[in-house]
Amino acid sequence: MKILTWNAAMAFRRKIEYVLPFNADILVIPECEAPQKWGNSKYLESISQFEWFGENQNKGIGVITLNDSYRIEVHPTYCDKIQYIIPLVVSGKEEFTLLAVWSQKTATTYESYIGQIYLALQHYESLLKTPCFIIGDWNSNKIFDHIKRVGNHTEVVDILAKHDITSLYHQYFKEQHGEETKPTHYFRKEFASPFHIDFAFASQNFVNRLTKVEVGTYDKWIKHSDHIPIFLEIEK
Template sequence: MRIISWNANGKFREKFPFILNEDADIYVIQECENPEISNSDEYIEFASNYYWVGENQYYGLGIFAKNNVKLELMDLDAKGLRYFIPVNVNDDFNLLGVWTNPDMDGTKTSYYPKEITKYYEEHKDSGFFNEDMIICGDFNCDVRLKGSHAKNVCEVIEKLSECGLVDIYIYIYHQLTGEKEGEETKPTFYMYRHLDKPYHVDYIFMSSDKIKDLEICDADKWLHLSDHVPLIFEI
């Protein structure tokens, strides 16, 4: 199965044909429109099998799948945490789509990863979190930002390791290059779309024996569409 996670940076109804060229089974898209309010027939057709969450109808989190993929929304209360979509896929594994977006005035950068640890703590005993699951999306965090932010990123990694989940980028590239958290040489985000402002804020967590392939797409192909590049992986 092929899965893509991408922050489309808005106007996904116009951009989805580009990501369709990558031919995935599931698309986890951040900053996308709610298909219910769209007047694009093509976008509505693309979103025939999906779940979406958000308050701004033009900037939410969506999981979209081919029609032969079964998505079942799990009954987990987000407790006001933003944004998470928990689904079961094909009665086979759980998938958690993530776009951390704290609902706070004057949100500090350090708070973003806390959304994930809070969601985990709320639901770790529900059975949803397990070693067969996948978590992916825009976490809005990078250990290179240092201080309390870096500490909170490390807390996310530590918490998710309790159920056997690892940062797949670090797992794969550490084997090849020795890269560690905060030393990633393949950015996923370019602030203001500037190549000299690279960060690694998009993540995939799963069991290391589940991944078959991972691609962090190239900036020169995607920066005309978004400040993030897609993460494409196969399981």
């Protein structure tokens, strides 16, 4: 199984060609435009399923399958008040829950960004007991723990750890949270302002079968977005 997440900074219909060579089964794309915006794009032929969530058709979160190996549908527990952490049921070669993440600024700083993920984990706690992935643009890192939220990054990591859910990046590269050496975001696209704020967490079953984690490079991806894609491969 191959999964890729990338905050595409809008107009993904013009950028999907750059991720197709990964041959991913599932794409999680924050800042993706709605399917209605794709018009007659030739790349629609490459898409098997396209689930999209958002209020602005130019900028939501898309979850896309690129073959028939996996099917996706919205989990019945979905709460649209938590923006945007989307629970999906994935079926096919394997069955699991996928929480697609694009954490947002809300009306109150206290519940923004990692606060939304913290609240989502409370609402979707039962899903954490099933095989699952939690993947996307978290807009968070341990280095921001000092910002007062309903729950901070470290608290979220600890909650997930209690359910044997682990960051695949940190498992693969043997790094600690807050000490990442491979950035996933460059503020204002500036090389001097790197951050690691995109994550893929998974249940232990997937961690045990992890064969590859790849983070793109600044030189290759910065012209397309201020974020860098993360690619994961799990053996069958």
